[in-house]
Amino acid sequence: MAATMAVQQQAEDTRPRQLVVDTRMEVQYAETVSSASSTASSICDGSEGGHESASSASSVADDDSTCPSPISPTSPTSTVFTIEKENQSTGSPFSSSPDLEAQLNEVDSFSQKRLGFLRYTALNVYRRLFSIAFIGNVIAFIVLAIKGTTTLDLVNASAINLAVCGLCRQPLVINALFLTFGALPRSTPMRLRGLACKVFHFGGVHSGTGVASCLWYIGFAALYTYEFRPSKFALPALVLIWMVLALLLAIIFVAYPTFRIRRHDYFELTHRFANWLILVIFWALLFLLACDQQLPLDTFLINLPAFWILIILTCATIHPWLLLRRVPVVAEPLSDHAIRLHFTHTTIRFGQGISVARHPLRDWHSFASFTDQFDSPDTKFSVLVSKAGDWTKDCIANPPKCLWKRGVPTYGFGYVFRMFERIIVVTTGSGIGPCLSFLEDEKRPAMRVVWQTKSPLKTYGSRTLDLAKKLDEKPVVIDTSVSGRVDMLPIVLKLYKEFDAQAVCVISNMPVTKGLVYALETRGIAAYGPIFDS
Known part of the structure; x- marks a missing residue:
């Protein structure tokens, strides 16, 4: 029992x-x-x-x-x-x-x-995905150790993991995952459908590759420091390398469940701004490394996988913010504990949710949405907000007339059913x-x-x-x-x-x-x- x-x-x-x-x-x-x-x-x-x-x-x-x-x-x-x-x-x-x-x-x-x-605790799908991502990196490390590795190999390995980690949270990628796994017909064997329904455990890949990228980067920072030769470009590069490492460690620290639950606002702000800083610093770092190698800039960057990965990550990060809009909200107070927010700026499909905020750089909250066609034909969809924290309390006490939204509506947990x-x-x-x-x-x-x-x-x-x-x-x-x-x-x-x-x-x-x-x-x-x- x-x-x-x-x-x-x-x-x-x-x-x-x-x-x-x-x-x-x-x-x-x-x-x-x-x-x-x-x-x-x-x-x-x-x-x-x-x-x-x-x-x-x-x-x-x-x-x-x-x-x-x-x-x-x-x-x-x-x-x-x-x-x-x-x-x-x-x-x-x-x-x-x-x-x-x-x-x-x-x-x-x-x-x-x-x-x-054992199966549904220590070996649940989330942990299995985390382990697969991590074991894959261990195998890659053994191969590189046997062949011999350079600082640029470690940079590329870290960048690959960062790409997978970041794309796991990109709305378009999330939608593609849910649409793909949720497309199985009801005639599919139950075992396959049961596994497909676990697609929302993709956070295991996100966290597994995130930790792995930090470990690869620690190796890169250590090796670069060990082989350091003072020069016009090497010293600034060394400073930026350790700045990126500090930011990566901060992201992992605030993502620890205990801290994330108790200080969610700090977790969110650290994740957002630290990620942005890492992208900016990484761009500068690649240029400094190119100059330090005394190679033509275009030749160095074109032949460096980390450069192309950085382009993908930058585009993936910018995309949701290009769709940042301030949209009207029709608030329907239900009680002193709950409020229903109606939206008209777009249409939604089954299983989708949106992220909203009062301020575009703070306090983003995701909500599952549902159609208004049955009881509120003048609006398109709603979210139900109940009192659970400072943001929701303020939303109920002071119903918003406008909210910020970003990205596209994203499929979530319910879609697979x-x-x-x-x-x-x-x-x-x-x-x-x-x-x-x-x-x-x-x-x-x-x-x-x-x-x-x-x-x-x-x-x-x-x-x-x-x-x-x-x-x-x-x-x-x-x-x-x-x-x-x-x-x-x-x-x-x-x-x-x-x-x-x-x-x-x-x-x-x-x-x-x-x-x-x-x-x-x-x-x-x-x-x-x-x-x-x-």
Whole structure:
């Protein structure tokens, strides 16, 4: 039960000790609001835990004083499936709630995969890609060591790795990867589709080649310093060489997960400006090395692979910024915790997202987008923003009228699920936003939706629930303000069996996603969720 406990660790102290949703219950509309002392599996008309009417909650999103005219209200027709934490009249847990482990055993007839812990932790796809990239460099190093190497060989090796590392984050390359791997037909054997769906682990190649490029460069800097002969061009070249090394080490340091999570703004700024500085310094360094070699400049550069790689990297870096634009935004406040931002500057396709910022050189944030065609025809697509940090808090408190965007819409995690016939979509909080991107795809798989969040109607509005019902006519929506957080593994296992699903899509915070995906994968279920470096 280690995987189950990993998911349960995210629960609040007040969560029910033994609680699970009976997904066989049919979600129906209720004409009246449930009271606080109703049965354990109460079904409301959409009001938050029976304490606020649907009409008053929806007014948070549709208030004319804060919501621009393109956003029109709709009647609250969505259903919230709630589970009460305890019988407030008696103060004790409901006797109808059986032991969680007993219920899990009833639905969990899946056999644990041999070596599952090793395969889905230390040997997951991300780490395998990292290892392949790194081992490839080790082989190249052995070959060069046998043949004999020069400083320029080390420069070229470092440049090749930098090129692969940088291109892994270029929007056009990312789109090409998703379109290629996502093009497999549904008739393809499940094993191949399962591997293709792991394309979002390409961050393993990014980090593997990034570390390798730094190691190659350390070798270059050490060898150049060892063979250093003072000259008019050699001394400036030596200074630039060590400047580049310092910047490479800084990039790797801030990319360490602990630092990246706690100081994301520093990570982003360091990555951006250090990369730009490295490109500029590298251009100057190549010219200095050419002069120090006492060769014609054109002859030296044309025959140096690092020169051509630098051209590619420079173009790849400049391209997204050539598309930098300040675009209008129609803000639809949903609550003091969430806001929906509508855009009109371009159209998007299923599975695509955009990067936006208030200032073009700071605080870029990526969001999955979904179509507005069903409930806001005057705009083209939306993103759902919930309170998660300083930027999002400010966005909710001070809704923007314009934002900066760069590059092109980029395909993301959800795109690969079009390869399946039937899936289970599991999400929490504002993770429903990326799930709604499925609305854009006419050939989307049949799906069941499990959404666990606090006060869904009050927080995200009836329009959001209506869109969720377009994905699944009877979504399982768990209101944690009533039930507390519940373990979703038994719910997913039951739905997976009853729906005869082929895969499970999990979109939540990192610990919940990681724990639930691991619990499913070790049971032989194809499960996918965004990873830290996806």
